[in-house]
Amino acid sequence: LDVLFQDQTIGASTMDWDFGDGTGQLTGPGDIAHTFTNTSASTQYFDVELIAGTDFGCTDTTLHTIGVYPPVTALFTMDTAGCSPFSPIITDLSQGANNYLWDMGDGTLLVGPSPSYTYLNNTTNDQQYTVTLITTSAFGCTDTLDQPIVVHPVPVAGFQATPFTQQYPASTVSFNNLSGPGNWNYSWDLGDGTSSSAQDPADHDYGTWGTFTISLIVSGTMCSDTAMQLVEILPPPPTASFQGGGQGCAPLTVQFTNTSVQATNFQWNFGDGSTSSATDPIHTYTVPGTYTVTLTAFGLGGSANTYVQVDSVIVHPNATAYFVLQPTQVVVPSQPVFTYNLSGNATDFQWDFGDGTTSAEFNPVHYYQSAGTFDVMLVANNAWNCPDTFLLESA
Template sequence: MASNYACRDSFYMDIVVHPNIKSDFTFTEYVNCSPFTVIFNNASTTGATYYWDFGDGSDTITSDMNPVSHTFSNSAYTTNAVFLVTLIAENPEGCTDQRTRTLEVYPDIDASFLADIDEGCVPLRVQFSNVSSGGYTYLWDFGDGTSSSSDSPGHTFTNFTNAPVTRQVRLTATSRYNCVNEITGDITIHPKPLARFETDRIIVCPPFDALLTNTSTNADQYNWNFGDGSTLNTVSGTPFNHTFDNITTNIAQYNVKLVASSTFGCVDSAMQNLYVYPPTIAGFSFNDEGCSPLTSSFVNESVMGETFLWDFGDGSNITVKDPSHSYFNFSDDDISYFVTLTSTSRYGCTDAMTDTVFVYANPAAEFIALPTHQVYPAATVSFTNVTNPGPWTYLWDMDDGSTSASEDPAPYTYSTWGEFNISLYVSSAHCYDSVSHLIRIFASPPIADFDTIIPGCEPLPVQFTNSSLYGNTYFWEFDDGTTSDEFEPVHTFNESGIYNVKLTVTGDGGQDYAYHQVEVFRKPYVNFRVSPALVMLPEQEVQLYNLSENGVIYLWEFGDGNTSTEYNPNYRYTSEGFYDIRLTVWTVNGCMDTLTKLAAVEVVPTGVIVFPNVFEPDMSGPNGGYYSLSEPDKDNIFRPVWEGVEEYRLEIYNRWGVLIYVSEDVMKGWDGYYQGKVAPQGVYVYKCTGTFSNGKPFTHVGDVTLLHHYYN
């Protein structure tokens, strides 16, 4: 330092100058959605301690250069938030520097929604309520391949399986600044029960003990209404029996209904008509006691019987309405028989009644008187009593005024020639029997004779009654190439015609001849033809062509309980199935024969095909047109309601007559698409041709309106 006078002096001091310090930091994004996580890179120099102030009320201190992470939030939902981030760098000597930078955070967005129902039965309609905050646009993913951009859409969920299906619904909310938030929720769709049941029979005689088999699925509770005033509520699917009765004279119908429900309130129902024929009641009266042989005459008092079977309890039976039957008791004790009448109605229903007949022990008087023929003066006759053993009393009448009470009388000699009808009378405590045998003591040549034969139908068995006198041998010539040397032969004439039967009687007094004619009537020839053999309900008739010969009376049985006496009847069946047809023919002489053709007619259900006049295609894309009968309510395919269709062709034309679609599969309809695009809304013409299961062709032509409907 120098003064004005050039004087000088000096002073020395040490000055310490610390290194320069500079605060700085960087980050990659300056604006983003809340929450906004930012990584700050410390770019300061010569610092040792760093004070971070994030501008949102939070700070931190670091002592290294490592990046610092911080998350900024903006819960205002409507306005942007600006944050001033400051970094103060300080060295060990206390020197500081600071740097401030600005970043911006878009409003927060919170996706949220409510569903009016989150679990239920198919089809399940759910209404969603969007309660999101900060959103501008929304995208709903319903978890079943469909979506919506509506704010609060409604959606119908389906389930075609046999188990509950859970769909995860996702809502994605986007703000005006393209900030995104999403939330998910579950919707559970329970399958609809499928009510089904089977019966072992549909129609039968009373009592109808029906076996009901529950084949329902997806159900927990079953409510049965049997149509007869009784019901059953059960949780069991085990097959069970229910008895239906009918005390009327007409067929009774019972509408059996099954309502199947699940624990979630899902319900389905199925119905089946069961029928019970009217009953038949067997009854009869008769003379129920007497001596053997006892002929009982039975009076049939059955109700609604069509055919009858009598079991007389002795191994014999018969099918006439009011029969007579002879009972025999060859013992010396009383015997009882159980008589059973089984009455069968026109529907095949049966009922039986059993009563008892008492047959008292009865002597069967019989003896052998030998010789039966002799020429006087030989006139002594010997007797062999062959009456069944028993405590009987006997009386012999020799037919010449002489009698005997002996069981086995001594030989008796007649005093003159002639015919003597020797009688034996045998009696018991209740019963009596007698028998007579004629012996002849000849004094003249033989006389040939036999009884006139009543005409009959082929083959005709004839029991010849020989009334010849004074004969020893007999020779029969039947005029058909056969002969017999029996006294009273049985002969069968197998073919129709008139036969001159000759009897030659040879006796001690010579030989004689006798002739009688036997007339054998011809049986009818039975044949018929059925056309057509396949008919369809309900209108098609069967024509019966009678090819029989020699008939005058005809009875047709159509296999369903109905009959006709016409020569060539027409008949219309009312139920499907195979039916046997029987024709019985009588001639003018009462000869009868029958022909039955098994399964002569097949009756099939009616053929039906009906088309709708409007439908809406699936706007989300073509589905090929195939449909399932298990989805009867599916209406996005133009298809028919049908039954009994065998051959099928469907053609679709546009308004200019251009063929745009063809299907030859009745299970494939038109989905409303042409060349990969949905067809324009408007009216189209369809033509359907084919044949029903009975071979009958059909043609249907009409128009159908295609409607577009878009769902948000």
């Protein structure tokens, strides 16, 4: 506390001051100033004594009491820089304060020891403010402290990658930067190991299928923002095809060779009620007829393609050879043996009577020339060359 003492003595030539704080001063007439210090937490009182003297040795004494209130100190710490929206942590370290008034530098006034406040910077440049704390003690004493604070702008990242979905071999993606205006830096990660620092990267060909995560980091001197998007390139659709089929006699076994591309799974329908999921199946047809074979191929992305071979397999019926002989015992060489041909699905017949003679007739009549026991065989055939043999032993 600075105190100015005004000299009101009369006739004095010397002034002997005792300020009550352990200090004093001997002066001539006139005003004098003194600074009192109070480092305690309570009011201190100082008894100031003045002894005025004349040249004749006469003196007079006066006494005044000075009260010095305890000091108040404004002190705080806070984060001095940050990205918008910025909420600095304010920690009050003031001493002797009873009231607090904060000027946040943007026209906002707050009270309390450690207020919370959020700064916004919607520009593209740093914004600087001065935070001022005015503390007041219970005795009305005040102290002030200023601290600067910087609020950095934050970019707003945004972009659009198109198309979102496409099917290979189409795999080219275009980029449109939708970030907020400003002198920003750009860092692209296209999701396949490719990067770019351009504001709008050139169209990018991924060259394969898959799901790719694209990210864009927009940054200023201190702050940044990130935007992300997925693009999907679907696997190519499968193409179903196969080789196999043909015709033959029942039972007919057919080997199918799968020539499909971009396929992972298969479903066969052989046209006779039988199916298979094998890649290259082998199938046996037991019933004569004409069959349409269908192959459905499934790709990586779940897409499917079907290939149909109409009348791919033709299974011909077999001839059925059968006959009876009448009589089964004859007198040679005069008595004949009559054949009764009961064959089915046959147009061609080859008889072997077991005695070295043959016939191609439908129902031949045979005369044996010597006595004995003979095996008679009939081979019946048809237009599709599907023969059958019947042997009557010891006829």
